[in-house]
Amino acid sequence: MSGEIKTLLILPHIKVHNANALSSPFTIGFPAMTAWLGATHALQRKLNHDGFTDLSFIATGVVSHQCALQTHKGVGDYVSSIIGTGNPLDKNGSRSAFIEEARCHLDVTLLVELNGLxxxxxxxxxxxxxxxxxxxxxxxxxxxxxxxxxYIQRVEDGEASDIAMLTRKLMPGYVLVERRDLMIAAMDDGQDAMDALLDYLVIHQSCTKDDEGNVTWQAKRKTYQDKPAGWIVPIATGFHGITELGEAKNQRDPETPHRFAESMVTLGEFKMPYRIHSLNEIMWHYAVVPESNLYLCQQTHTQQKLASTDDWSDFY
Known part of the structure; x- marks a missing residue:
């Protein structure tokens, strides 16, 4: 079924060095969706300043071609260690104190839906x-x-040939999509948010022993509707305000109300592009839910699913 024609700005194979891999206070890995939408929003503001005042960026899709997390795991180590940066010596010739930062090197393609071009x-x-x-x-x-x-590409959303032409250009790679539905299904079964999150990430190890004494180990992850859930990862998708709006000392923008917030973490899935049938499956946009103090990056199809939900923060 065909749909509206959308104008896309494709930014192919951007090589990013030392990106922030600390996507939330308790997850490490691919950068948060707020980082990618923030980058494209910054690019839009630069273009508006250049004189293209009617140009606006509606949504952003992210395709990961490579993500090299800067960690090291030595022989016999149980956990990995963060590879630190080589900071300059202080005036006494000693190593200065610094906070370890999780970093990664990336190769990504960004798809930006445009309006006003x-x-x-x-x-x-x-x-x-x-x-x-x-x-x-x-x-x-x-x-x-x-x-x-x-480059610019126009795609008729829902037209199979257009989507296939686009996704072929994104291979090999993985598009990041939201899987909040997994959280909802697990919490409907009585789990709390953290248990629901971890249940899809934990790898269960089991072993069997045959009559000859040979031991075989097997690794298994949780299934969804009797099928493997996919390449599931925790992702940071926004912020939850934890204080009232007001002013803070030395805040960056004195004209904008300030509030403290905490990261919102849910589940996402890395999908091969050939499994995508509509742009709505991969495009992310900003959404604000004032009654729940939520500032989110989410996808259109997820918003439609949860339009009747009273408290969306239950599913993070």
Whole structure:
């Protein structure tokens, strides 16, 4: 079934060095969705400042081609250690005190849905995008070391041939999609949020012994509807306000109300692009739920599923 024609800005194979891998206070790995939507929002503001005032970025899709987490696990070690940076010596020749930061090197492709782009502005917009990516712009707190040439592509959402043409260009890679439905299913069975999160991440080891004494080990993860749930990972998708709106001393923007917040973590899945049948499955956008003090990055199909939910924070 065909749908509306969407204009996409494709930013292929962006090489990001030393991106922030500490996606929440208790998870480490692929950067949070807030980092990617923040990067594309920053790019939109730069383009608006360049004179393209009608241009707006509606949603963003993230495709991971490579993620190299900077950790080390030695022989016989039970846990991995963070590989620290080589900071300069202090005036006494000693190592200065520093806080360990989890980092990763990335190769990602970003898909950005545009609104307000005219045919006559395409060449100029792509030139400015290239300029900004080559400048001092960062992504997920990491440095951009290189990228392939950005381009514009128009896709009729729901048209199989258009989606197939797009997803072929994203291979090999994995698109990140939200799997809050797994959390909901587990919590409907009586688990709390943390147990529901961990239940899909834990690997259960079991062994069997045959008549000859040979031992065979097997690793198993939880299934969903009698099928493997997929490549499930914890992802940070926004923030939950824990104080009232107000002013704070030395806040960055004195004209904007401030509040303290905590990270919102749920489940996500890395999917091969050929399994995608609609752009709505992979595109993320901002959403604010004032009555629950939530500031989220979420997907359209997830929002439609939970439109009748009274308290969305129950599922994080």
């Amino acid at each position: 005219t045919k006559s502005d395409e060449v100029a917009v792509l030139a400015r995008v290239t300029h900004h990516l080559q400048g001092h712009m960062k992504m997920a707190s990491g440095d951009i070391k290189g990228f392939h040439e950005p």
